[in-house]
Each structure stands twice: as structure tokens, then as C-alpha cells.
Amino acid sequence: MEKVLMKGNEAIGEAAIQAGCRYFFGYPITPQNELPAYMARRLPQEGGVFVQAESEISAINMVYGAAGSGARVMTSSSSPGISLKQEGISYIAGAELPCVIVNIMRGGPGLGGIQPGQADYFQATKGGGHGDYHPIVLAPSTIQELADLVMEGFDLADDYRNPVMVLGDGMLGQMMEPVSFGGYQSRTPSPKDWAATGKTADREPNIINSLFIDPQELEDRVLHIYEKYEAIKEKEIQYETYHCEDAQIIIAAYGTMARVVKNVIGRAAAEGIKVGLIRPITLWPFPYDVFTDWAARDHVKAFLSVEMSMGQMVEDVRLGVNGQKPVYFYGRTGGMVPEPEAILAEIKKIAGGE
């Protein structure tokens, strides 16, 4: 398969088009601007539509309308813009609409900065907007994986009629790597007979809605959504383990951070410390059981969560480890990336029993 050198943000756009996405609604924000620009250039060539919305709020509501019309549709933004989209994401989850939302994270809170960050983990995985729901959250660590997960994201969104969030960071969005399209084969979505496309004489109106005034009806809707979540937890969890087999210390890291950690693992081995990595690829659902299983092994003495945040995923790592072994945290935030030396120093501290 032919490989091309592409920026992460552009690879997302091409992957979406390859997955059959023909509608994109966006709003400018750094560091994801190459993605809307790519879609603005490519979608008209494919008979699709790009609209630059007046705000992130409008963009996500355009996604709501397009998804309710049965289309494969995507929007993208970065942290502050994703906060603005949360209202719409909650409605999309409540109305059970499929779509893909890309968050190329930067430092926060507030306007924050434009350098890469991972401080939107809570927002992405715990719901973000109001109410009982989760987006499916996919966290790639290479441009190839980014492209593959964007394509898979459209399938997952359609399979479960649930929003999918691809959670990258400014590093992943901006860097270039060789990528090929077609490694992941997109499925043709099953007919969307629930979509509001115009009521034909043979059926009742299709209504795209998240309003249920009768509390029992609303609870029933939420219970139905949570039944789907059980199926997602059973079938869709993805993760990578790296050098865990004889590890004394297992690091938890995702996305860009996991790349740095892989480099550190080699350096730790050279100094006689066996370190492994569990890299969650689905952040929701989180691979809790994987952590539980590794924590039960005698050779594993401790866990260390390394993040570009003040410690968010570490809470899920603790839930997985469930008190079996100590869980440590190391992170930098605001656009600062943990340096290999600093991570190695943390590893040595833990190995030394400090």
C-alpha cells in the first residue's frame, strides 16, 4: 500500500473522506487548522460539503442536523472550542446520533496555550456535557493509527449510534509521518431508517430528539443508551502492552506521551530497570481489567501514570489497579511535555523504593 508523508491534521481529513464522510462543519482554532482547510479543499472534489460555521456551537449543531439526516459527518476543534461544543455533544448523545468529533488538545484551562496538552481527559471520557452519557474516545499515538482510528470511528459511531471523539494533541496534529489509507477497511453503514429524511406515506414521522418530559421515558432512553455502553465495553476496548512481561514498573500513557515513554523504557532497561507500558487506545471505555490483571502479577511492583496534565488518567489507572500495587503520577502541563530524563528519574525513584 502506498505511503504518503502527511501532517496529522491532514491525515485525519483524508481518513474521514476515505471512510465516506462528505460533510464537515468547523471553526478555526489552533492547533487543528490544517484539518478544516484540508476538508474545505477536498470535500468539494468529492461532492461533499464544507461549511465554516459562525462558532463551534453552531458547527456541532450543524453536525447534529447532518447526522440526524443520515450522513457521515465530522467536526474538529481544540480544547476551548471543544468546551463550546459540549452542549451539542450532549444532545447528540441523547438523540443517539452517530458522528466523529476530533479534539486536537492544547494546554488549558481557559484560553490556555497553543502547545500540546492532555488536560481534556476528564472532559472527553467522563461525558463533558450534561447528563448520563459517554462518547467513545479513541486516542491514537501515531499518524497511521490516527488515520485508522478516524476511519474506525465512523463505523463505531454508526454501529452504536453514539458520538465518537478522536482525542489527539497538538503534537500529533502538527507532526508529519508516513501514512497509508486502506489498512482499515470501512464498513458500509446499515440503512439508517431512523433518520429524518422526509416522512413517506408508509411510516410515522422520524423525530430526532433528546427531550422526554415523562421521567420514566427519559430513564428508559438512558437505560437503553447504557445497554449499548455495556456492549461497547465488552467488544470495543483497545490497548497496547509493551514490554510488560517481566516489568517491575508499568507505565500508563496514551497518545503522544506513550511515544516518549517507549523511548524511556529502552533507557531504563539499559540501566537494569525493567519497565513496561500499558497504552490505552480506547480511553472510554477504559481497559480497567487489563490494569487489574497486570497488577495481580508478582513481578509488577508499581504503576506510574505519565501525562501531559496534572493527573487525570491516573484516576482510572488507580481504579483498574484497585489498590493491589502503588500507583504514582508524573506529569507536566500547559504545553510542557515530560522529558525522557525526568520520566527516567521518576522510574529510578520508584525502583529505589523512595
Added chain:
Amino acid sequence: MAIVFARPRSLTDAPFHYCPGCTHGIVHRLVAEVIDELGIQEKTIGIAPVGCAVFAYNYFDCDMHEAAHGRAPAVATGIKRVLPDRAVFTYQGDGDLASIGTAEIVHAATRGEQITTIFINNAIYGMTGGQMAPTTLPGQVTTTSPYGRDTAVAGHPVRVCEMLATLTGAAHIERVSVHDVPHIVKAKKAIKKAFTCQLEGKGFSLVEVLSTCPSNWGMTPLEALDWVRDTMIPYYPLGVMKEVG
């Protein structure tokens, strides 16, 4: 026996939940009659607002979306871009459209989205119990302007049609009233013109309908109709604000 009057096909038989004397029911009927007369029930997709008409999806017998507060024009944009041959309309109140949703309506209009907006202006927030709206008149008493709207504090009412008529993408902008039968007849003509404008691909169309809210105005239904005529129309003049031939 010949049937001389019946429920429009594009309305369901669900009873309206609206208060006695509220004109939402009249406007729903006018929209449904227009959909019937244009023969577009199967290709019409409506967007309900947040506000008193939030349950519009129970009343219009066509495919519907329920939008978040103020976001109907953005939702309509998403629908119309995917399904350009359908007739897409939003039905929005004054809090929804002229307050929280100003960005959405202005930009849908200026993009020339091929959608139709039915804008109900009753100068108050109805569903939440009578708060000041962007369209509340100077001196008008509401729960959040209990001494009357003081323009020095709360600013001035928004004339939506006049504002949108300045935009190139807007093709048909008209304000009507439903306070008596002759005006109801005119209102229907305006709604039909707006839908026709969309079907002909001329651009964005909006009909503002001056309406009543007797419950929150503290009036009888008849007093409310008179108040529209005597108090609202002088501030919100009726007529076609923009029409692209």
C-alpha cells in the same frame, strides 16, 4: 356530504398543549396548510425550538428534529446541506431566536441558507413563566422587569426583520400578525411565499409573526389580541422588509 373544513394533513391529531388564547395553534395550522397546499409533506423536515413550541414535533406530521435553545438555524443548515431537495423550516420563539440564537439566525441568513424560519414574537418568554425577552417592549412588565422594561438598564427591543433585511443572503423577510382574521389570511400568504422562496432556491426566508401570550401578559385572550394591535404593531411595523424577485 362535502367536507368544508378539516385538520390539515400535515398536522397530527395530538391536542395542542398551548394556553387558551395563545396564537401558536393558529400559526401551526397556517404552516401545516401551506405544507399541504404546496404538496411537500413528504419532503418537509421541521426543527422545533426550545420554548413553548418545544413539542412542535408532536404536532407537525412530518419528520422533525428537536434543537437546543437557539440552535435551530444551525441544525437546519446541517439538514439542508445533506438533503438539499427537501423543504426545511425552523419554528422559533423570540427568546430562542432573538436572544440566545442571534448568532445562528444572523449567519444562516447571511449564508443564504435555503431554509424557512417561522419566528413567533410575543414579547416575552412563555414557557419559563414570563421573563423579559429581547423583544419585550419598553415599560412592559415581566417577572424579570417587574417595574417595566427600563431601556437604560435592559436596553431596547430587537427588531429582527429590519436587522436581517440588511443581509444579502436573506431573500424574503416579512412581519405579519395574527390578531384578527384579515391578518391571519395575510400571515398565511406570507408563510406560503417564504416556503415558495425556499423551493425556488432564492435564499433564506423568515416570517415574523406577532403573537399573543395572555397567560404571561396577564390578559384575557381578547385583551391580548387588542394589545398586539395597539401596542406591538406600532413598535414592530408589519410588512415585507425584503423580497428578492
